Amino acid sequence: MLCQQFGIDDSERRRRLDINRITSADQEALKSLKPVLEKHMDEIVDAFYAHAGKYPEALAIIQSAGSSVEKLKKTNPSWFAHMFKGEFDLDYFESRLIVGRVHAMIGLEPVWFYGAMSTYYDVIYPIIVKAYKLNPGKLTSAIVAFQKAFNLDQALVMEAYIEFGFLEEIRNIVEKTHDVASSLQESSEQLRQGADESGQSVQEVAKVSEQLAHSAMSQAERSAN
Template identity: 20%
Template sequence: MEWRKRFTKFDEADERRLEEMQDTFDGVADDLVEEFYEHLQSDPKSAKFFDRSSKGVDALKRTQTEYLRDLGRGSYGEEYFERRARIGKLHDMLDLGPKVYLGAYSLYYEGLLEAIGEDVQAEVKESVRDDSEPADVEAAVTDAVDDAMEMVVERSMSVMKLLLLDQQVVMDTYIDSYSDVEDELDRQREVAGEISEATFELEQAATDIAESTNDIDAIAGKQTDNMEDISREVSNLSATIEEVASTADEVDATSSRAEDLAVEGQDSAEQAIDVMHDVSDSAESVADEVDQLQDRVSEIDDVVEVINDIAEQTNILALNASIEAARAGEAGSGFAVVADEVKSLAEESQDYAGEIESLVTTIQDDTEETVDSLETTTDQVEDGIDRVEQSMEKLTDIVAAVTETSEGIQEVADATDDQASSAAAVAGMIDDAVEELDDIASEISDVAAANEQQVTQVSDLNDAAQRLADGESV
């Protein structure tokens, strides 16, 4: 900037004159800015650019007002021209090119020159009125006009030099911007080429994805139908398992009753064994008593034999007595009667002894039959005990088997209940899965539609990239 100031012949005298004009710049800044933006907004071509700025017109006006007041503040170093560059950049961002922005500077030139002229005119009038005598008015006016012309030229040139420097900075901003634009266009062409290639590949990929998505959509629909069939089958299976669980509960109850009956049968068998042991003991006791009875009957038989012997001896004695009575004659008649009575008694004794012997024989026969029956009964009781003990062992095995079966059936019942619960849970999960598959199918349909739209957009993007590479308007 120092070189530019030297080249433009902007020196300390210009800085001093501009600083002396601070009041002038402050006085005209607001009106000039209003006129400046009214002029820009009144033209359709320039007015449309203001809609592109994030700053309102009032903010732009404040910036320009500070710009005009800054002309007379006497400090024209690096910070001053940085502020000028920011103003130029702002208008460049609005697409207010040099033909618009710098073209409108004619309003500043006109307004500032008029203000300079008015200031000089007022100063000249004041000088002529205060310093000249009436006789010297003509000469004083001539001198004042010469001085005024010189001041107007000097002040105007100082303003023009500073405005030229400002415009150089602004033009640098535009030039840098245009260079950036050219660089950006080159980058755009390069990127457009890369985008074109990438979008072509993307278009192919999007097409493949769209086809795959359509296939997936069809598969998802088929899967949804399959899941609905599975859901129905699982529902039926769940109902069947519930029936099995109910039947298992009934079987468990029946098994429990069978276990109770088996235990009762085991108890009854044990009682029967005890009774049969008692019967066996009683039979053995009866057998012993019958044996004793046989012994007694044998003794009776012996007594009968003694009686028979006595009867025979008595008959012999009676016979001898009769013989002796016959020998005695009349004297032995009484003795003969006694002998007859004794003989008769002996015969009766023999008869009774015969009857007793017959009874004894009968008793012996009956006793032998009883003994045989008791032996048979004892054998049968012992065989019954063996059979009952075998039945007892089988009942024990049955009780153990029934108990084990009952426990197994209980486990089956519990497992069936768990399976029924699990089946119900699975059925619920499958229902949820069916709903989710419906949602997925819907989402896949949306994705398929989006992919088709993406294919179209990629094709449009490819065309736009091609136009961008060709330098056409996108």
């Protein structure tokens, strides 16, 4: 599981909620939003992909990954379903990390992801305002909770995108570089030892040659006498 890889256990899950100031009141507000937004889900999803469809390069990325707008339209409701459960359990965290990994694998850059979030804001906020226009307190709570949840969504997706799009490759390069450096160091050590041994052999040969030369000179002197 990706949660395990990213060190997200139940304690870390609670810490992330605390960092994003997601309280039990926010969780209840999100649950209350479920029936409000579910009946507009087709409108929300259609607006999302209508905007994406304006950019051929974004559609090309989707198609090259073996998917299509029609297929993706079926996944959006489950994306929101996780959020509007208001639980933010490990399954929720896992689902967001998976999305980030997929984005990295298919090369879907952050510009498209954040652009998609802007589309959601444009469509969803007016729906929330219309639903709670007679209850300012509830309206404020709903918008704040929704924004906090989306902030956490984006943080998790980008965390995985950075990991699988950049950091993993960098770590692999560093590891390979370390292996090469270790191999070079080992070869250098072997060469040094070889040079030391060669130097020692040369010294020994020189010593023997000197002894032989001295012996030959002594012999020559005796012969001359």
